[in-house]
Amino acid sequence: MQNGYRIPARVLHWSLAIAIIVMLPVGGIMVSDGLDRSTQNALFILHKNLGVLILLLMVVRLIYRAVNPPAPLPAHMPAWQKNAAGMTHILLYVMVFFMTITGYVRVSMGGFPIEALGAVGLHPLLPRNEAIAEIAKSMHFYGRYVLLAVMALHIGAALHHALVLRDGVFGRIWPFWRT
Numbered sequence: 164m165q166n167g168y169r170i171p172a173r174v175l176h177w178s179l180a181i182a183i184i185v186m187l188p189v190g191g192i193m194v195s196d197g198l199d200r201s202t203q204n205a206l207f208i209l210h211k212n213l214g215v216l217i218l219l220l221m222v223v224r225l226i227y228r229a230v231n232p233p234a235p236l237p238a239h240m241p242a243w244q245k246n247a248a249g250m251t252h253i254l255l256y257v258m259v260f261f262m263t264i265t266g267y268v269r270v271s272m273g274g275f276p277i278e279a280l281g282a283v284g285l286h287p288l289l290p291r292n293e294a295i296a297e298i299a300k301s302m303h304f305y306g307r308y309v310l311l312a313v314m315a316l317h318i319g320a321a322l323h324h325a326l327v328l329r330d331g332v333f334g335r336i337w338p339f340w341r342t
């Protein structure tokens with residue numbers, strides 16, 4: 164029986180984790196006052212294009228997970244913890260999709276380019292609409308706090324397993340050693 168997550172799932176988990184952690188400060192910095200124009204442009208290009216890559220990798224990850232479900236959590240974990248872990252994982256998926264989709268809507272309905280998609284001939288899927296773009300912008304702004312809260316729960320629980328309980332749960336996803 165596979166102990167925890169398979170290698171492709173671990174690679175997807177850690178590359179997405181790093182990308183999402185990068186997106187949060189980049190998003191905040193690029194809209195801050197006093198930034199010079201070229202730095203702001205570079206950060207916007209990074210944020211939009213990495214964001215679309217995150218959206219695509221999330222779809223790949225969901226499909227991979229449906230085809231290769233992870234092994235069940237260890238029997239010693241109480242049911243409430245298993246349920247809490249499951250709920251947190253669902254919320255993480257929901258919030259990352261929420262952030263990427265509201266970001267995409269804000270940009271494409273606001274009439275701005277997504278350079279990597281344009282380069283491969285993929286033009287905006289949505290018509291220009293300033294009112295909806297503004298709503299998506301607000302949702303994107305507030306969504307970050309919900310995402311941060313769910314990430315804090317997830318990372319806190321993971322560190323508790325890794326450093327305090329040392330029960331092998333962290334090793335199910337960590338790529339560098341086996342438990």
Ligand code: HEM
Nearest residue numbers: 183186187190191194211214215262263266267270304307
């Ligand atoms: C996990 C994915 C994402 C995260 C965590 C994220 C996070 C953020 C954060 C924290 C901000 C700063 C909000 C503010 O202070 O106003 C921001 C702004 C922004 N994001 Fe994202 N973002 C993500 C995906 C995307 C995607 C996929 C796009 C577009 C394709 C995008 C486009 C934008 C734009 C245009 C802004 C500036 C909003 C404005 O003021 O017009 N984001 N993002």
